[in-house]
Amino acid sequence: MNIAIASGKGGTGKTTVSTTLAYLFSLKHPTVLLDCDVEEPDSNLFLKIPVTHTYNVEVLIPQVDMDACTGCGKCERTCQYNAIVVIKGKPLVLPELCHSCGGCYLVCPERAIKEVPRIVGTVESGHKNNLYYAGGILNIGEHIATPIIDEVKKEHLNAKVRIIDAPPGSSCPVIHSLEGNDLVLLVVEPTPFGFHDAVLVYDVAKSLSIPCGIIVNNMVEKYVPLFSFIEKENIPLLATIPHDINVAKACAEGTCIDFMISTYSKQFEAIQCFIEDIVKQ
Amino acid sequence: MKSTIQQLSIVSGKGGTGKTSIAASFAKLSSKRILVDCDVDASNLHIVMHPEILEEIPFVGQKKAIISQDRCRGCGDCVIYCRFNAIKDFYVVDPLLCEGCAVCAMMCPYEAVDMVDHLSGTIAVARADSQPFLFAKMGIAESNSGKLVDEIRQRAMKIAQAEGYNLIIIDGPPGIGCPVIASITGTTHVLIVTEPTISGMHDLERIIEVTQHFKIPTSVCINKCDISESNTQAIHSLCNAYGVEVIGKIPLDTDFVKAQIAGKTIIEFSNGKASKAIQSLWTKIENKLI
Numbered sequence: 262m263n264i265a266i267a268s269g270k271g272g273t274g275k276t277t278v279s280t281t282l283a284y285l286f287s288l289k290h291p292t293v294l295l296d297c298d299v300e301e302p303d304s305n306l307f308l309k310i311p312v313t314h315t316y317n318v319e320v321l322i323p324q325v326d327m328d329a330c331t332g333c334g335k336c337e338r339t340c341q342y343n344a345i346v347v348i349k350g351k352p353l354v355l356p357e358l359c360h361s362c363g364g365c366y367l368v369c370p371e372r373a374i375k376e377v378p379r380i381v382g383t384v385e386s387g388h389k390n391n392l393y394y395a396g397g398i399l400n401i402g403e404h405i406a407t408p409i410i411d412e413v414k415k416e417h418l419n420a421k422v423r424i425i426d427a428p429p430g431s432s433c434p435v436i437h438s439l440e441g442n443d444l445v446l447l448v449v450e451p452t453p454f455g456f457h458d459a460v461l462v463y464d465v466a467k468s469l470s471i472p473c474g475i476i477v478n479n480m481v482e483k484y485v486p487l488f489s490f491i492e493k494e495n496i497p498l499l500a501t502i503p504h505d506i507n508v509a510k511a512c513a514e515g516t517c518i519d520f521m522i523s524t525y526s527k528q529f530e531a532i533q534c535f536i537e538d539i540v541k542q
Numbered sequence: 543m544k545s546t547i548q549q550l551s552i553v554s555g556k557g558g559t560g561k562t563s564i565a566a567s568f569a570k571l572s573s574k575r576i577l578v579d580c581d582v583d584a585s586n587l588h589i590v591m592h593p594e595i596l597e598e599i600p601f602v603g604q605k606k607a608i609i610s611q612d613r614c615r616g617c618g619d620c621v622i623y624c625r626f627n628a629i630k631d632f633y634v635v636d637p638l639l640c641e642g643c644a645v646c647a648m649m650c651p652y653e654a655v656d657m658v659d660h661l662s663g664t665i666a667v668a669r670a671d672s673q674p675f676l677f678a679k680m681g682i683a684e685s686n687s688g689k690l691v692d693e694i695r696q697r698a699m700k701i702a703q704a705e706g707y708n709l710i711i712i713d714g715p716p717g718i719g720c721p722v723i724a725s726i727t728g729t730t731h732v733l734i735v736t737e738p739t740i741s742g743m744h745d746l747e748r749i750i751e752v753t754q755h756f757k758i759p760t761s762v763c764i765n766k767c768d769i770s771e772s773n774t775q776a777i778h779s780l781c782n783a784y785g786v787e788v789i790g791k792i793p794l795d796t797d798f799v800k801a802q803i804a805g806k807t808i809i810e811f812s813n814g815k816a817s818k819a820i821q822s823l824w825t826k827i828e829n830k831l832i
Contacts, residue, residue, distance in 0.1 A: 271557005
């Protein structure tokens with residue numbers, strides 16, 4: 262069972278929900294938390310699992326043999342990402358823009374291009390009892406997060422429960438995080454911003470044919486358009502967690518898993534029951 | 543010639559720290575500005591700015607491959623060469639996974655692959671409070687947000703030059719990857735909005751490293767500063783160590799949410815503690831930009 266926790270808008274409580282759920286599931290089955298918010302990975306700040314393995318994520322980029330290159334410019338014309346520019350007959354590679362498609366390598370008539378690995382980030386992992394953690398970290402200054410997300414998702418493929426903490430937004434990093442999951446849980450703030458962005462991710466999940474459930478979090482007021490939408494689309498509403506200054510304080514201290522379990526146990530039981538029912542089917 | 547057009551970009555690393563509320567407030571407080579929503583994956587500014595849309599421009603971010611079923615002879619070379627696993631049996635391109643590299647088109651022995659312009663979204667050129675406001679609408683499950691950010695910023699710059707605006711306020715996305723880099727490169731000043739939580743602090747350090755990597759003058763504002771005195775103090779120390787100024791502090795205030803639900807900026811909605819803190823923050827930011 263692969264469950265992605267997403268939201269569109271940032272700061273709605275994805276990490277709080279995914280780490281708390283992962284902890285609770287781990288009391289019953291071996292459970293994996295995969296942190297796919299590789300631009301800003303935060304889940305292990307709360308899980309506090311000792312990291313025992315780290316490896317680099319590499320992508321392939323072109324390296325040009327200047328002696329063999331005739332400066333014909335075919336590589337530049339083939340590259341759709343402007344990652345190779347030929348200046349005065351000499352190709353210059355801009356590694357951050359490269360998507361590692363291999364086009365330049367294939368097109369070069371002189372076989373002057375070879376592909377060499379380049380490190381763009383790392384994946385770290387470890388476990389405590391039945392709770393396994395793997396998280397990706399994008400290096401500073403890098404543009405493209407998806408190769409790291411894809412690597413993180415290869416961790417612990419056979420575990421019974423895998424919970425994916427997805428990044429905010431609705432474009433490529435989110436699509437890569439959501440793809441292949443059995444369920445998407447949307448953590449939604451009942452505000453105009455929270456609602457607007459949750460609909461974007463709901464549409465992404467729909468286009469990937471993944472069913473959704475909703476957790477309303479940090480509710481100051483009942484924002485009617487959100488609840489009308491949930492009803493109209495017939496999305497299961499699993500839990501509602503009120504606005505609570507003590508949640509913010511627990512997040513400040515890094516103790517929000519303990520706090521959520523002790524204060525909002527009913528909500529988390531409901532979420533767990535919903536997921537276990539799906540697993541049984 | 544040095545450009546006299548100032549560009550202020552508001553980013554955060556961690557999401558949900560208050561970037562958009564602050565950007566919208568700044569737009570209300572500044573007398574003459576262009577406002578640009580560069581959080582194109584999850585744009586929200588239009589919700590409180592009530593724009594009057596003048597023009598919607600289609601954005602073709604890339605081409606995508608389409609395999610002609612008439613010309614395809616089923617050799618499967620495209621599957622072998624595609625690095626993005628975008629070609630499914632037998633033989634159809636999944637547009638969600640296609641990154642438009644055109645390697646399949648290049649390698650197909652039967653020229654059965656067409657690269658077709660792909661509409662990734664639209665750019666809305668609008669007016670809010672009689673001043674230019676640009677935002678984008680990405681299509682569902684689209685990629686290329688960095689390119690869209692580049693495009694929308696270029697359009698804003700052209701309007702600034704043509705209509706004599708000296709200030710562009712950019713509401714940026716969360717994170718540190720491609721749309722963030724596209725939202726901060728070449729700007730005059732970056733304002734990072736953080737919060738005193740352990741994740742806020744962790745993400746703050748990463749985004750400061752990004753702005754320093756690209757050598758952009760940066761200052762920090764701490765939102766919800768009263769949820770943890772000790773962490774707020776720790777953010778001061780962290781910023782000190784990086785040589786970055788903490789330029790403002792905003793207390794936790796449910797007026798943010800109430801204003802949003804009323805469809806207003808917090809500046810219009812109330813004159814409470816957060817509203818006042820943003821007004822004094824704006825005065826300091828304006829001085830940075832002169």
